[in-house]
């Protein structure tokens with residue numbers, strides 16, 4: 001860890017079953033319209049546009065004097081074209097703020113629309129890190145999945161359909177102004193979506209904890225997130241109406257999002273972005289496929305870290321890593337312990353019913369060099385604790401064929 005770090009969390013978080021109650025007032029305060037009311041663009045998934053979460057948010061906004069124009073055109077892995085359409089909808093609605101209701105794709109789309117309407121520039125001119133130089137319009141994020149953490153992150157990923165790649169947008173100005181976590185809004189998720197989005201959150205926690213740019217605050221957030229996911233994701237997957245498990249998963253995904261804002265992610269996400277961008281495999285599933293292999297690759301030099309993570313998750317019979325002033329276990333015991341954490345993570349993913357196989361996801365052997373090449377140029381590798389060469393990435397892909 002470096003001797004300097006900074007930590008920023010611009011997003012106000014409100015959580016609980018009553019968290020929507022003050023939404024209209026919050027939006028009016030953010031938009032600066034006071035009691036005068038205002039119009040907002042409500043961005044949501046295509047399959048959610050008529051569903052309960054959107055209806056609920058629309059009712060709450062209307063009864064508080066906020067008129068929402070619903071832009072329900074977002075699909076999984078949203079594209080540049082959809083973002084441009086959304087920006088047009090925002091302008092013609094004369095909206096003063098954005099409210100995003102949905103999964104990571106809707107939240108990222110709203111962030112990208114916000115970039116366009118706040119800067120007047122086209123999305124393709126805003127790619128990369130730190131391009132924005134001023135705050136954006138007010139954005140409220142209301143997640144209906146527990147995974148991406150996009151409600152608190154500095155990132156948006158948008159698919160460039162023509163190039164078959166995912167484009168990254170990174171700035172602390174992308175963090176929503178307000179995140180509203182309501183457990184029952186995630187209760188409609190089918191079991192497999194619950195499982196895969198939950199493993200996306202676990203991947204954020206693991207990669208933040210192993211990152212070369214980690215810091216003491218991100219460490220604390222990552223360990224707590226991983227512990228909650230290990231405990232509650234199986235319950236949320238097995239019984240969707242278990243609102244206690246849903247609530248803990250929603251908080252865990254949010255903590256994991258906060259955890260990776262500064263340290264970023266790593267090799268698992270580099271491979272997952274390649275798999276999603278080129279072959280359209282959903283982000284959570286793509287991470288689940290690669291997470292154990294990424295951890296295995298990062299094991300050398302990170303034995304203590306992996307053991308510490310495993311102990312936080314409650315994996316039994318792990319050696320004690322060195323605490324400040326404490327006595328560390330033998331290197332061999334730590335190596336065995338770290339390997340056990342990797343294998344238990346694979347077992348955990350399998351136990352959720354997720355198939356960690358490229359072929360099962362419809363992707364064949366010809367993808368090996370394609371994915372390795374794409375991952376090699378992915379920005380997520382910058383903070384990975386070990387630099388992978390092309391052959392390392394190809395081996396990780398081959399291991400999950």
Ligand SMILES: [Fe+2]
Nearest residue numbers: 148200204283
């Ligand atoms: Fe992710």
